[in-house]
Amino acid sequence: MHIIALVAVFLLAVGAKILSVAPTVKSRGLTRAAIFVVAVSGHAVGYFIVKYRALTAVPVAPSADPTP
Structure with missing residues (x-):
């Protein structure tokens, strides 16, 4: 997944460079x-x-308190 994200960032940089010409x-x-x-x-x-x-988020356990 990280490789695909790096490729996307690289393409973003290349596209921005082309637009700056x-x-x-x-x-x-x-x-x-x-x-x-x-x-x-x-x-x-x-x-x-x-x-x-979403992958690195820490799951939160439900509260033990039964009152709403």
Whole structure:
């Protein structure tokens, strides 16, 4: 799981680097592809953060007090 998260972060960095290049250098298709890569990898990073937090969360035992 950590490898996939690292790949997603790498793709996010690559997409952001492509988007930072001057618009005269890159084509419209490359810009759209970079935006797509940033969006997908950003969502993947968020997904793995949520899953990692869920896996590392400490379960809370129910209270022994019967009163509500």
